[in-house]
Amino acid sequence: MSEKIVCPQCKSAFDRSDPVTWRCSRCGFSVPLLEGKPVFTNFPNDLNPSEKIERNAEQGTLWRQYNWKFIERISNTLPGQVDVLDVGAGRGDFKTLFTRHAYLGLDIYPYPELDLSVDLIEMCPFNDNSFDLVVLANVIEHVYEYRKLVSRCARLLKPGGRVLITVPFLLKLHQEPVDFHRYTRYTLATLAEENQLEVETLDAYTNPLALLDEGIGDTWQYLVKKQTGMRGFTGKARVAVIQRLCNGMKKSFGNGKVKTASTDDDPYVLGYLCEFRKPSPEGRA
Ligand SMILES: C[S@@+](CC[C@H](N)C(=O)[O-])C[C@H]1O[C@@H](n2cnc3c(N)ncnc32)[C@H](O)[C@@H]1O
Ligand SMILES: [Zn+2]
Incomplete structure (x- = not known):
């Protein structure tokens, strides 16, 4: 599968004979290897791994x-062995959902x-039209130039291929300072349109109890950080009781709802789940 990785400058194949560096056989561009894997970027120093x-x-x-x-459901719809690119894959949580496929993270x-x-x-070490599925799970909120990233991913799709975007909406700041955006369904629909992608799914995940739980969790962190002694202890105890109540309610009220774009009237959206398809003259893959 790593043969999909090509020179980002001229898109030629790398000479991989050297154990520490790959060198482009055409333009000479070289990339160092770390434990056998190419590292095209300097490690960002403002990112907390x-x-x-x-x-x-x-x-x-x-x-x-x-x-x-959501990603599991889509992975179950993929035919045979297809090419999957997980962009901003972090610790590769979703890799196990694609064991039947040619997966690159x-x-x-x-x-x-x-x-x-x-x-x-910065650069793209792949040819256009190379992947059947591109996954952007909780990534685009961390990318300042998100339109460039989505456009690049759209170009990497084969005709008929799909990009999956999951993105939080009502969620605390996280992975700071690399947390740049929250998107509404209107931004997401426009992203699809400007990249000539067809919207197959644009669902909102809503769950008032999960929202409450998130909020309480944050209060807990705030109290632990800012308060000491008895006041802190009392505060922590109060939050713990509320958290227990929330957990109890979550059990009785289920796991939230998913609403499609057309039926969604709840403004308290935890996040969006998108499936956009690159049109193909032959129809769907
Ligand atoms: C919140 S994490 C999501 C990780 C994983 N997709 C998941 O859902 O568990 C966002 C990831 O995007 C990565 N990322 C941010 N900007 C990127 C870029 N321009 N190219 C590739 N990855 C990027 C970050 O390093 C981080 O690991
Ligand atoms: Zn080259």
């Missing part, structure tokens, strides 16, 4: 669990779980 956290359909925040279910940071490290805003 994420810890590996176990996530799946039942673990993690409700938003993350729903992300998992990339991130700015050279996480050991991934296949290459590159800032796709």
